Structure formats: C-alpha cells, structure tokens
Amino acid sequence: MNFRKYLIPIGIACLFIASYNAWGWQGPITVLGGVVMWGLLHYTRMMNVMQKANKSPIGYVGSAVMLNAKLRPGVNLLHVVAMTRSLGELLTPEGTDPERYRWTDGTRSFVDVEFVNGRVTKWELTRPQQPEDHASERPTDAISPTQS
Structure with missing residues (x-):
C-alpha cells in the first residue's frame, strides 16, 4: 500500500498543530508559507523537466546503456524523464498498473x-544483435611455411 x-x-x-501550539497564529501562517513554497518549487521543477522533454522525440534517449546504469529501484517517473530528457514510449494500455515505458537510442x-505506482520496479536493457565480423578470421587456404 502507498x-x-x-x-x-x-x-x-501535525506541523500546523505543533506550530500553533508554539507560536499561536503566526506558526500556521509560517508553515503555510513553507508548504506553498515547496509546492511552487515542485511545480517549477516539473515544468522545467516537461519543457526539456518537449524538445526530444518520444521514447528517445542519448544512450540506453547509460540510462540502464543510472536507473535504481524506487525512482519516480518524473526523475527518469529528467534523466532521459524525453517522455517514454508507453508499451502498456493507458491506465493499467504496472506501466511499461521504452527509451531507445541511436x-x-x-x-x-516498469513502474508500479509511478516508481521504477524493474528494467531491462536490450541491445541489437551485431553481425559477425568475418574480416578478422584467418583465411583457411593460406600456405604455411612448412609446406612446399
């Protein structure tokens, strides 16, 4: 449960009650000012993250490997969007829990x-298969120095 x-x-x-008991009406007014300031700071951070994410394509990240290295369980979606500077590509139907998002690099x-209640629970990095490089293999028809 959350x-x-x-x-x-x-x-x-509790903070309002304690501040009223300590300083009268000045205490709750001060606490209200702090709560409003916290809300404005949170709102400003959220808008800055969304403005940066608006400039990138959906689901794009500079390096998927670096994102994989930086992710930790319990990180919220806003923090992941701030790290990637992009909104993730939603893989699950909207409104379902857990939500799955994908970020792809170049x-x-x-x-x-995967996010449960807006927090990272697990993630998986997938890299494309690289074609085998045949140029580094030795030629099989080469003549060895012992043959002649």
Missing part, C-alpha cells in the same frame, strides 16, 4: 522500464 499519500498530509497537519538499443 503510505506516502497518507503520511504527507498527516505530517503537514544504435537501436532500448531500455524497458
């Missing part, structure tokens, strides 16, 4: 990321 949606409002309410490598 306790954050309950703990944060309860924590803010070498056709891609990372599929």
Whole structure:
C-alpha cells in the first residue's frame, strides 16, 4: 500500500498543530508559507523537466546503456524523464498498473522500464544483435611455411 499519500498530509497537519501550539497564529501562517513554497518549487521543477522533454522525440534517449546504469529501484517517473530528457514510449494500455515505458537510442538499443505506482520496479536493457565480423578470421587456404 502507498503510505506516502497518507503520511504527507498527516505530517503537514501535525506541523500546523505543533506550530500553533508554539507560536499561536503566526506558526500556521509560517508553515503555510513553507508548504506553498515547496509546492511552487515542485511545480517549477516539473515544468522545467516537461519543457526539456518537449524538445526530444518520444521514447528517445542519448544512450540506453547509460540510462540502464543510472536507473535504481524506487525512482519516480518524473526523475527518469529528467534523466532521459524525453517522455517514454508507453508499451502498456493507458491506465493499467504496472506501466511499461521504452527509451531507445541511436544504435537501436532500448531500455524497458516498469513502474508500479509511478516508481521504477524493474528494467531491462536490450541491445541489437551485431553481425559477425568475418574480416578478422584467418583465411583457411593460406600456405604455411612448412609446406612446399
């Protein structure tokens, strides 16, 4: 169960009560100012991330390998979008949980990321098969120095 949606409002309410007990009406007004400031900072960060993501194609990342190295369990979707500077390509039907997104780079490598309740749970890097290089193999019809 997602306790954050309950703990944060309860924590803010406790902060209001404690500030009223300590400083009267000035305390809750100060706490309200802090909560509004936090909300504005969060909103500004979210808008900056979305403006940067708007400039990239959906599902594109500079390096899928680097994204794979930077991902950690529990990171939220906004943080992943900030890392990739792109919205992911949605692979699951809209509104289902877990959600799966894909980010692909220029070498056709891609990372599929699964989000449960908006947080990374698992991810998988897939790299395309490279054609075998036959130029590095030895020719089989070469004459050895012992033959003559």
